[in-house]
Every structure is written in structure tokens, then in C-alpha cells.
Amino acid sequence: MRKKQVAPTQELPQTAWAVLGLLSFPGERTGYELKKWADASLRFFYWSPAISQIYAELRRLEALGYARSERSGPEEPRTKRRYAITDGGRAALAQWAAAEAVESGPPVLKHGVLLRVWLGHLAAPDRLRALVAEHIEGTRDRLREVREARGQASGVGEWVFPELALRWSERQHLAELELAEALLADLDELTVRAPGDGS
């Protein structure tokens, strides 16, 4: 009975690893801070869990010995609980991160706009084009946000990787923009070749 017998590491949902990942960067943080950070950065290439779930994951991670926390004493104004990763947590996380690409499975993409385009036969052509145009607007907004987040990123030490991820995100949003423009062009061509009726 040394420590825990190889522990199959894998049994946790990705979200748990994502939260533990947030803790793996220097500094101790509250659940609240984690949520802000996830909103500002993680969400662009992965996902930002609800705050209530972050709290739940933190409790689970602590129960597993992957994180520890301490309640701030009266020296601080607010009562808050700051979490830090443990050595065991760091080891488990590193092991998880080193898994094969297959383990993470293909990226999950749920594209509501495409779902609607796929059902284009039910909509007026103009409505469809408007939908894609709105999507382009939204993507531009998000691209701005990614760039903002990138601006904040320092890019030194362990922070190079989050910066890399954000750089990827920026490119990804640019690609999304191009895909949407191409889609719009496809829709236009469709209307030209098969007008509402007539000729």
C-alpha cells in the first residue's frame, strides 16, 4: 500500500482535467476567478463550464487529492476559498495530457447555423443568406474577443502554450469567416441557377 497503485488516471471527464489545467498555471485561485478566466480564454477552443460546475469539479479534485484549498482568514475582506494543484494532481494531469490523440477523440463541433443551412429546403433563400450573414457578424465579434484575450497573454514561461492556443483560435476564427463567405457564395449561386420560379 504505497500510494494508490498506478491509478488509471483516465476516469475523469475532460472538464475535470480542464479545471485542473486552469490550476496548473502559477498562482492560487478561487472558483470565481477560474470561471472568469475560462470565459476569457478556454472557451475559444474548448468550452467554459457553468460556475456551479466549476465549484463541483473543484470539490471533486480536492477529494481526489489533486487539489487542495484553504479558506481565506480574516486578513482578507471577503471569505473565499483558494485552490492550488497538488504534486499528485500535477502528475495525474501530465499523464492525462500525454495520452494519444485518439483518446481525446475528434474535435466536437456542433454548428447550429450549418444545421439550419442543411435544412435549407424549408427556408426562404433570403432568410438563409441573412442567417449566414448574421453568423459572419457574430464570428467577427468573437474574433475581436480572441484578439483581445491574446493581447492580455504574456507569452513567457508556461504561458507560451495558452498563447499558442489563442493564436490557433484566432486563425480558426479567420478560417470560420472564410468558410462562411464561401457558403454565402454557394447559396448565391444556387439562387442564380434555380430562381424562385419562372424562366
Place this chain on the structure above:
Amino acid sequence: MRKKQVAPTQELPQTAWAVLGLLSFPGERTGYELKKWADASLRFFYWSPAISQIYAELRRLEALGYARSERSGPEEPRTKRRYAITDGGRAALAQWAAAEAVESGPPVLKHGVLLRVWLGHLAAPDRLRALVAEHIEGTRDRLREVREARGQASGVGEWVFPELALRWSERQHLAELELAEALLADLDELTVRAPGDGS
């Protein structure tokens, strides 16, 4: 008390609309067939629900009057239940599809590989590159599958839109490939500028 008082259409999860969408194309189908189709096509730009959930959604859609079904009699070898969309279902679906782009929210992307890259400070540089390389392989495989699916698509009548969606998917996978290559290059540059140790 006319029919149902405008009915707020919206209250269903996207998945329900996706399943109803599958039914909105010509022909009647069993849940089993729907699943096969979702696996072959829907999943590339949206998602393929578990078979058990498809059955559940079909029951719900029927309860709502959006679909109807009939059990195949003894004229057919196997006992199966074929579903068809109703007029009410088609109307509700059309209304849902016509909503603003904002309603569908931004595309949801959960990229496990990026999550791991984001945690690059915990991994050996080589492992990280291998991870991305494996991801590229996987993406190539999926690209092939998209192309295969596109090959099957007829591209006439209401089928133009599914074809459009698959064309988008093909481009999307090509973009994913380029993003991964660029990421690989970024990782290489990182190693050059900050080698393991020494010079």
C-alpha cells in the same frame, strides 16, 4: 381555442430539431436508418445522437404531433416502425429553422487536442508534436469520410442543402488540417528558440 395558440416552437433541444430534420427529407425511415444517416453525414457539421436517444426523440416528436409512425405489418419480414414528418411538424421545423443566427448561439467547439496543447508546459515537446501529428492523421481520415459522404449525395431537389453542408464540411476539414500544420510549425519554432537546455 383554435389550434394551439402560436405555440412557442422554441422549447425543444436542437437535437430534437435535428432528428425532425432528418425526417423532413423525402421518404419514411426507421430510427435505425436515421442513426446510420446521422453517422454518415450529420455528424460532420453537427453531431450524431446515440441510437437510444434517436428513438426517444422520435417518441417525443410523435407525442407532439410533429411526426407519425406506423408499425410495419406482416407483409415485411422484420417488425419495424417507420416514421414520417407531419404537416404540423414541417411547419414547426420551418419556423425553427428561420430563427436568427443568434438563437443557435455560436458554434460549439470542444477541441481535446487543443486542450492538451494549452497544457503544453506539462508535456515533453516531442510528445506534443506527436499529438498534433496524430491529430492531422485523424483529420485526414475524417476528410476522406466527408468526401465519401459527398460522393453519395445527389445534389438535386431538397438534397442540394445537405450537399452544401457537406461541401462546407469538406472545406472545414481542410482548414482544420492547415490549422494543425501551422500549430506544428509554431511548436517547432518554440523548441528552436528555447531548446531543452544548454546553448
Place this chain on the structure above:
DNA sequence: ATCCTCATGTAAGCTGTTACATGATTCC
């Protein structure tokens, strides 16, 4: 005979969200 595909479902259980409750602090 055996295995694969077709075909439909039930049950248990986890993941994750929204809504709610609570209270302190800071900013205007």
C-alpha cells in the same frame, strides 16, 4: 451452427445547466 446486421427498446447513471439563496464589498 455461428456471427453479423437489422431493429427496438429499458434502466441506470453521469454531466451539466438554470434557477434560486445568501451575503459581503465596492462603486456611483
Place this chain on the structure above:
DNA sequence: GGAATCATGTAACAGCTTACATGAGGAT
């Protein structure tokens, strides 16, 4: 004084997956 933000949680429940159960038909 009031609103926004900080901060943490609970409870209810929707969504979805896995595993299991069942059985027929077709292929080897």
C-alpha cells in the same frame, strides 16, 4: 442608499451515454 460585482453554494432537472435485454433474418 442602490446597483454591480465578488463569492459560494444547493436543488431540480434536462440531456445524453452506456450497458443491457431481446429477437429476427441473412450470410458463411
